[in-house]
Amino acid sequence: MSEERSLNFLEEIVEENIAAGVNGGAVLTRFPPEPNGYLHIGHAKSICLNFGLAKKYNGKTNLRFDDTNPTKEDIEYVDSIKEDVKWLGFDWANEFYASDYFDKLYELAVELIKNNLAYVDDSTAEEIAAQKGTPTEPGTPNQYRSRSVEENLQLFADMKAGKYSDGAKVLRAKVDLASPNMHLRDPLMYRIKHAHHHRTGDAWCIYPMYDFAHGQSDAIEHITHSVCTLEFVPHRPLYDWFIEQLELFPSKQYEFARLNLNYTVMSKRKLLQLVEEKHVEGWDDPRMPTISGLRRRGYTPASIREFCDRIGVAKRENMIDVGLLEFCIREDLNKTAWRRMAVLDPIKCILTNYPEGETEIMHGENNPEVEDGDGSREFPFSRELWIEREDFMEIPPKKFFRLGVGLMVRLKNAYIIRCNDFVKDADGNVTEIHCTYLPESKSGNDTSGINVKGTIHWVSVPHAKTAEVRLYDRLFQVENPQHEEGDFKDYLNPNSLQVIHTAYIEPDLANATPGKAIQFMRKGYFTLDKYSTQDKLVFNRTVTLKDGWVKK
RNA sequence: UGCCUGAUAGUAUAAUGGUAGUACGACGGUUUUUGGUACCGUUUGUCUAGGUUCGAAUCCUGGUCGGGCAACCA
Numbered sequence: 001m002s003e004e005r006s007l008n009f010l011e012e013i014v015e016e017n018i019a020a021g022v023n024g025g026a027v028l029t030r031f032p033p034e035p036n037g038y039l040h041i042g043h044a045k046s047i048c049l050n051f052g053l054a055k056k057y058n059g060k061t062n063l064r065f066d067d068t069n070p071t072k073e074d075i076e077y078v079d080s081i082k083e084d085v086k087w088l089g090f091d092w093a094n095e096f097y098a099s100d101y102f103d104k105l106y107e108l109a110v111e112l113i114k115n116n117l118a119y120v121d122d123s124t125a126e127e128i129a130a131q132k133g134t135p136t137e138p139g140t141p142n143q144y145r146s147r148s149v150e151e152n153l154q155l156f157a158d159m160k161a162g163k164y165s166d167g168a169k170v171l172r173a174k175v176d177l178a179s180p181n182m183h184l185r186d187p188l189m190y191r192i193k194h195a196h197h198h199r200t201g202d203a204w205c206i207y208p209m210y211d212f213a214h215g216q217s218d219a220i221e222h223i224t225h226s227v228c229t230l231e232f233v234p235h236r237p238l239y240d241w242f243i244e245q246l247e248l249f250p251s252k253q254y255e256f257a258r259l260n261l262n263y264t265v266m267s268k269r270k271l272l273q274l275v276e277e278k279h280v281e282g283w284d285d286p287r288m289p290t291i292s293g294l295r296r297r298g299y300t301p302a303s304i305r306e307f308c309d310r311i312g313v314a315k316r317e318n319m320i321d322v323g324l325l326e327f328c329i330r331e332d333l334n335k336t337a338w339r340r341m342a343v344l345d346p347i348k349c350i351l352t353n354y355p356e357g358e359t360e361i362m363h364g365e366n367n368p369e370v371e372d373g374d375g376s377r378e379f380p381f382s383r384e385l386w387i388e389r390e391d392f393m394e395i396p397p398k399k400f401f402r403l404g405v406g407l408m409v410r411l412k413n414a415y416i417i418r419c420n421d422f423v424k425d426a427d428g429n430v431t432e433i434h435c436t437y438l439p440e441s442k443s444g445n446d447t448s449g450i451n452v453k454g455t456i457h458w459v460s461v462p463h464a465k466t467a468e469v470r471l472y473d474r475l476f477q478v479e480n481p482q483h484e485e486g487d488f489k490d491y492l493n494p495n496s497l498q499v500i501h502t503a504y505i506e507p508d509l510a511n512a513t514p515g516k517a518i519q520f521m522r523k524g525y526f527t528l529d530k531y532s533t534q535d536k537l538v539f540n541r542t543v544t545l546k547d548g549w550v551k552k
Numbered sequence: 553u554g555c556c557u558g559a560u561a562g563u564a565u566a567a568u569g570g571u572a573g574u575a576c577g578a579c580g581g582u583u584u585u586u587g588g589u590a591c592c593g594u595u596u597g598u599c600u601a602g603g604u605u606c607g608a609a610u611c612c613u614g615g616u617c618g619g620g621c622a623a624c625c626a
Contacts, residue, residue, distance in 0.1 A: 006565090032626090034626050068626080069625060069626075072625075072626090124624095125623085129622070129623085132622060135555065135622060136554045137554085166624085179555090180554060181555060181556075182621055182622045183622095188623095188624060191624035209626090210625070230558090230619080231621085232626090233621090234557090236556095237556095255557095257558085262563090268626095310564080310575070310576075312566090313565090316558055316559065316564095316619095317558070317559090317618070317619055318563085318564065318565095320564065321563050323563085323577065324563080324575090327575095327576060330588090330589095368584095368586085368589080369589065411585090412586070413585075414585095416585095446585090452585085453587090454585095454587075455585045455586065455587095457586075519586085521586050521588085522587080522588070523586095546587095546589090547587075548587050
């Protein structure tokens with residue numbers, strides 16, 4: 001806990017409420033996803049907020065599925081959402097579904113009809129839209145608005161009984177057709193949908209709308225602080241209206257600005273499109289901003305929570321730089337990831353003065369950030385090594401602390417070598433580098449007295465294992481694809497995935513497991529892909545290391 | 553141009569009438585067997601015009617700019 005950290009506006013509201021004794025000082029929040037897609041980093045902000053607020057003030061949080069539209073929802077999404085929330089590290093007090101309340105909601109609707117505050121309307125969707133007027137012109141009542149309570153009661157019962165086809169009738173709240181707030185112009189409460197629901201099956205053919213389900217569900221559960229995003233601000237008067245008319249538990253709605261991350265999209269509709277049109281592998285493609293994508297990419301729950309904490313909460317529209325997310329994962333992984341060596345773009349380096357056929361065992365600590373190195377591992381050294389192609393230059397510029405003819409570097413956890421020569425093929429590509437090693441410079445008992453600026457990673461040729469390595473870059477080429485002209489998909493980054501089919505890795509890496517982060521020294525943080533096999537290891541790059549080396 | 557809502561360094565976020573601060577970024581340096589990490593330093597800001605006040609990022613008025621609202625979606 002950082003001392004003297006100032007409160008965000010939601011915490012201020014909660015503290016004021018507690019001080020004033022509202023609801024006896026209780027704090028009960030909820031996280032209310034619709035099970036129509038996978039959770040993304042924006043949901044993580046909401047999850048951290050709702051669970052965090054409750055935890056801070058000794059309250060609880062319910063997980064409630066807002067499952068009032070059976071045609072878009074599926075049990076697959078329910079399962080993934082539960083998995084993701086748990087993975088993020090949160091436990092809900094209760095698992096509820098808006099569909100649990102269908103009977104109760106029906107009763108409440110009947111109550112409104114009895115109080116002459118709701119009516120059955122036979123108009124088509126188009127007619128209703130036209131009769132609602134425009135933002136500058138008031139709506140006009142139709143003939144159905146004045147139906148008697150008895151008739152409405154009967155018609156609504158008939159709607160429930162399945163006497164009408166989809167779209168034939170709706171139930172509307174009788175609020176104010178002239179309201180400057182469009183949401184108050186007799187909003188729909190129920191529509192007819194002869195559709196199978198993933199939980200209630202075929203028990204219902206009428207389903208409540210968001211505005212007549214969400215607030216009522218909050219009230220039924222005695223949610224004290226119903227936290228949602230800014231686009232629901234205009235719904236709040238209606239949220240309050242229903243609760244007042246029905247004299248329910250006084251849940252209150254508060255709104256914050258949703259998370260926007262640059263170089264990606266966050267709307268479920270757009271993410272669904274990317275999946276369906278195969279621009280990505282699936283919801284858990286490591287380039288996706290989904291929780292499952294981030295998990296597969298190698299992000300940790302702690303790093304995502306830290307990110308949500310750092311971005312703060314306010315009511316102002318924001319665009320967070322993805323660099324902050326990357327900072328959070330680097331910060332976490334630097335302290336936990338074991339260091340290993342892997343050569344992604346190999347070139348052969350031959351130590352001409354090292355005996356052929358000889359092998360030495362070298363040692364390296366798992367993580368220098370941890371006391372005693374978090375243990376160590378062994379790896380073989382020999383005459384022929386794979387090194388990174390970019391660690392050699394034919395004509396090295398000033399301050400190039402790597403290899404070039406006449407230059408010396410330290411091989412990590414091994415010897416200092418000097419580059420003497422190199423071999424080119426017919427096309428002018430460098431194919432081999434010839435070096436000599438300094439026998440007295442071995443790591444651990446270096447008596448050479450020589451200091452070199454650069455240290456490079458390497459893997460012994462005869463001992464190396466191979467793996468496929470996937471390098472990910474931002475999904476889009478522009479900061480805000482949604483804001484650009486035309487189709488957002490026109491702005492996809494064609495190089496968001498680079499596959500390296502054969503990278504050479506040190507033998508110990510055969511023991512990698514998905515979710516366990518590894519730092520390929522000098523290259524970045526990686527994790528084994530969830531679909532990797534023993535026969536073909538696949539590593540995903542979570543994030544690069546910060547690179548302070550600027551080429552000129 | 554009806555209603556709602558917001559505006560503080562490049563990006564976020566504090567300061568709640570009393571010294572505009574913090575983080576990320578960028579730039580420079582020290583340390584380093586990762587050009588990583590760590591540490592140190594530098595950098596840049598109150599949308600605008602008035603008003604109230606000893607004093608305004610904060611309160612008031614006008615303007616400007618951004619976001620949202622007219623789904624039988626949530």
